[in-house]
Amino acid sequence: MKRLLQLACIALICLSAAAPVAAQATTASHDRRIAITFDDLPWASLDPTTPRPAQGTVPPRITAEYARLLQAIEGAGTPAVGFVNSARLLVGGQPQADRTAMLDAWLDAGLELGNHTATHADLHAVGVQAYADDILACDRVLRPLLARRGHEPQWFRHPYLRTGHTLEDKAAMDVFLATHGYRIAPVTVTSSDWIWAAAYARALDSGDAATQAKLRAQYVPYLLRRVNYFEHRSIRLLGYALPQVMLLHANALNADTYPDFVAGLRARGYRFVSLDEALRDPAYRRADEFTGALGTSWIHRWAIAAGRSWKFYSGEPTSPKWVIDLAGVPTDSE
Template sequence: MRLFICLLVFLASTAQAQKKMAITIDDLPTVSKAYTSPAGRLQLTQKLLSHCTTFQVPAIGFVIGNFLLTNERPDSNQIGLLTLWLKAGLDLGNHTLAHKDYNLISFNQSKADIIGGESIVKNLVQQQAKPFRYFRHPYLRKGDTQAKKDSLEQFLQRLGYQEAPVTIDNSDWQFSRAYDHALLVGDTALATQIGRQYVGYMLDCVAYYEAQSDSLFNRQISQTLLIHANTINSDWLGKLLAELKQRGYAFVSLDAALTDPAYRSTDHYYGKGGISWLHRWALTRGKKGVFFKGEPEVPAMIDELANRAVNLPGR
């Protein structure tokens, strides 16, 4: 009997350990209203990298090309932040030059935005003898017509890009805006409250998309989490990663996550929404309303703080 119980415990722990997640981080080098000086951006970057190092996360960051420019010229401080990512052993990908919404621009404008996004970061990555092959769609939007979707996919293939999907979508950016507000007005108690709410919200998002995975594939697929290089993650990502690890997740590279057969699922979705690939696959399979219910919502307090104007200098 004891042997049988031990076997059950072993099988349960093994099943837990099989949960895998790739951490993908958008809007590099940084996006923050609280950390706006070169020293502040460096501090934010060092914090993010410290979390990744502590939890051995092989993250990939997606770079907005315009963030590397000051007065339309390359900014050595900003470019230096990307060098820190590469020296930490992490990968970088293309998030376009200006982060334009593909649904609001033409295909030709999108092509220019994609190519412009390569202008600095591609050479920087290749100088480190690392591959530069992943593309992340701004706002996760791939086109609101079949023709635009097809044109973009074919263009990315011609350039040798692989699309970087997202299965666990969320609104971490709203929490970070609210968090920036609290820091800028010096309300550390409010900042802590927002940080704790953020971790809880993100764990709820993970649980929701785990349920979506079970419903669609009858198993837990290798998940891809989208977060941003923002203020709240610089302070609270470590807590989130610790909780995810406690829930049985192993952190893997995007390369490794995409070996899961789920990512070869057909995606016929096009439309105005930038949505999770789990939802794209579900819609392609004909899933309707009730399947999608229950996605966690951002609390009203967070939404209000995120949109409150604060005219104070950053750090």
């Protein structure tokens, strides 16, 4: 018993001695930075492959939601890169002025645009040649849009974060992208924001204000937990808090929660930086040799390359079942 008490005391002393150090390590000693990116511009629900006739002009609800997103980003004062699927601008093969105007408004707000392929192509499904053609199709829309402001496209984001199912494909795409002046925009903070957004769209459709509020209230802590998770994985793998790159989608839920999300991260000591600044961190020079289909974080890709055991990846925050059920997506999508 005495021995047990001694051990307990030693443990308490150790804990009390370690606690201030641990607190310091999590609050003060890390330079927390994050770059925000939005995929599927101009709007995720504008179909890039088979535009419906009803989507000739942008529905007023989408116009209003898009305006709210832009206002939220501008109000928060954060940099952001939006990744465009140029086929979302088309109806019947023709670019629509109101959809192009959405991208102009993005640039007018001082935000950046990047290439996300024309049709949201899946490299693993279509192969290198068709994928390259789809990137060029988007480039033909993006380049003149940026040229009017004296800029050139420089960012590319892989749809589904699928970067090639063989090392040969990856190498071929790397050369292709570099030849056309593109830098790959990796993602370190992934989430299932699109599942939450699908649930939110349903609640908006049905006019269910209580569910909308519940989704907003639970979504922001979920996103913050995701950032926290990848911050800790970064510290575990690299020894420091990497400047993170977060992927969100252009949708109503993010439009309605972005100010709260930004406030939550600022309260945790995060600063919002450009994608260019984040990628200056040397970790982003690590090779990405991941060839799987899962759109996983680059931190996990580096961890796989470093041979980390399954324990490294455990504890990833998931979405609640009620959200997945409301979204109407298969439960294995998480």
